[in-house]
Amino acid sequence: MKTLLRIDASARKQGSHSRALADHFQHRWLEAHPGGKILTRDLAENPVPHLENATISAFLTNASSGHAPVPGAVLSDELIAELKSAEQVLISSPLYNFNLPSTLKAYLDHVVRFGRTFGANESGYFGMLAGKSVCVVTARGGSAADGLDGLDFQGPSLKAVFEFLGFNRVDWIALTGTSNDDGQLETRAAQARSALDALFDPQPAQPSADNIEWRGLFSLQDRDAINALRAAQVRAILAGDAQSYARHCTDDVLLMLQGRDVVSGRAQFLECETQLFQTTKFEVMRQIPLRVERQDDLAVESGRQELATATGSAQTESFKARRKYTHVLRKTAAGWRFAVLMSNNSL
Numbered sequence: 317m318k319t320l321l322r323i324d325a326s327a328r329k330q331g332s333h334s335r336a337l338a339d340h341f342q343h344r345w346l347e348a349h350p351g352g353k354i355l356t357r358d359l360a361e362n363p364v365p366h367l368e369n370a371t372i373s374a375f376l377t378n379a380s381s382g383h384a385p386v387p388g389a390v391l392s393d394e395l396i397a398e399l400k401s402a403e404q405v406l407i408s409s410p411l412y413n414f415n416l417p418s419t420l421k422a423y424l425d426h427v428v429r430f431g432r433t434f435g436a437n438e439s440g441y442f443g444m445l446a447g448k449s450v451c452v453v454t455a456r457g458g459s460a461a462d463g464l465d466g467l468d469f470q471g472p473s474l475k476a477v478f479e480f481l482g483f484n485r486v487d488w489i490a491l492t493g494t495s496n497d498d499g500q501l502e503t504r505a506a507q508a509r510s511a512l513d514a515l516f517d518p519q520p521a522q523p524s525a526d527n528i529e530w531r532g533l534f535s536l537q538d539r540d541a542i543n544a545l546r547a548a549q550v551r552a553i554l555a556g557d558a559q560s561y562a563r564h565c566t567d568d569v570l571l572m573l574q575g576r577d578v579v580s581g582r583a584q585f586l587e588c589e590t591q592l593f594q595t596t597k598f599e600v601m602r603q604i605p606l607r608v609e610r611q612d613d614l615a616v617e618s619g620r621q622e623l624a625t626a627t628g629s630a631q632t633e634s635f636k637a638r639r640k641y642t643h644v645l646r647k648t649a650a651g652w653r654f655a656v657l658m659s660n661n662s663l
């Protein structure tokens with residue numbers, strides 16, 4: 317049986333826009349998973365306490381050391397067990413003073429825990445909660461028109477936390493301008509609900525990954541992770557989400573597109589993709605992977621791509637509608653990431 321863990325963070329029980337969006341998601345999720353189990357955690361009703369010294373000490377102490385249990389650490393164990401039991405997490409959260417509510421931060425401080433939800437090895441940190449998805453529905457009083465658009469640190473912060481924990485998918489639906497008296501709030505809310513609906517609609521058919529020729533030693537987890545990485549790239553490109561795209565790349569990523577300068581490093585990549593998505597909205601992005609060949613912690617994937625923009629097939633010089641791609645993937649502590657992205661129009 318599938319399990320949804322719903323976490324509500326708005327201090328408001330009545331009239332909360334983020335909770336209303338979460339109701340909509342929950343309804344759609346139950347339709348998609350009849351008989352599914354729903355766990356709820358209302359952080360306004362039952363706030364998680366702030367971390368205490370004794371709790372942190374207990375985190376750092378071996379459980380079998382014979383010390384009396386510390387309530388904060390016991391609560392952390394319960395919250396982590398609950399989180400691990402759910403395949404899908406739903407968070408409803410308002411924007412408070414440019415960031416996430418402190419109740420939600422206190423919750424996260426109890427579940428982001430070394431040795432339980434993330435680990436480390438010689439290559440760095442890795443998340444231990446792979447195979448899960450989270451959908452964050454958020455409401456904020458302001459909108460881009462207020463000129464406060466840059467002052468929203470909740471999105472980057474929450475996305476970073478869940479990707480750090482190894483979640484395979486982070487969806488983000490925001491309702492803006494809940495304080496704006498412009499008569500358009502219901503229209504914006506309907507758009508947010510449609511965006512939620514789209515999460516449950518069958519995805520535009522992506523070619524099956526079953527026909528890929530895998531050469532070299534790939535575990536099932538490697539294959540799943542590489543297929544998930546490719547799917548995350550498609551989602552980021554379709555959503556125009558440069559931040560998410562950049563997070564799926566290594567620090568030293570190289571982007572080589574025919575007829576364009578080489579882009580080197582994650583910062584330059586982010587800048588380049590941000591500029592691209594400001595001017596180009598991709599409506600279709602299909603990847604047809606043909607072969608993935610592994611050498612140690614590197615894998616070279618080659619295949620075909622099909623792209624179309626809002627104004628039709630991507631026929632600009634840089635983005636031909638159909639082209640070949642070769643990507644080099646590197647297995648890092650955080651999982652498989654894009655190290656080199658190359659494509660050319662010679663299809």
Ligand SMILES: Cc1cc2nc3c(=O)[nH]c(=O)nc-3n(C[C@H](O)[C@H](O)[C@H](O)COP(=O)(O)O)c2cc1C
Nearest residue numbers: 326332333334410411412413414455456457458494
């Ligand atoms: C304490 C507090 C701080 C807020 N800070 C911001 C803010 O920084 N930016 C913003 O756009 N809206 C801000 N708002 C407005 C809320 O984001 C907005 O009312 C939102 O709809 C609240 O979510 P809810 O409807 O789910 O309760 C703030 C509201 C409160 C109560």
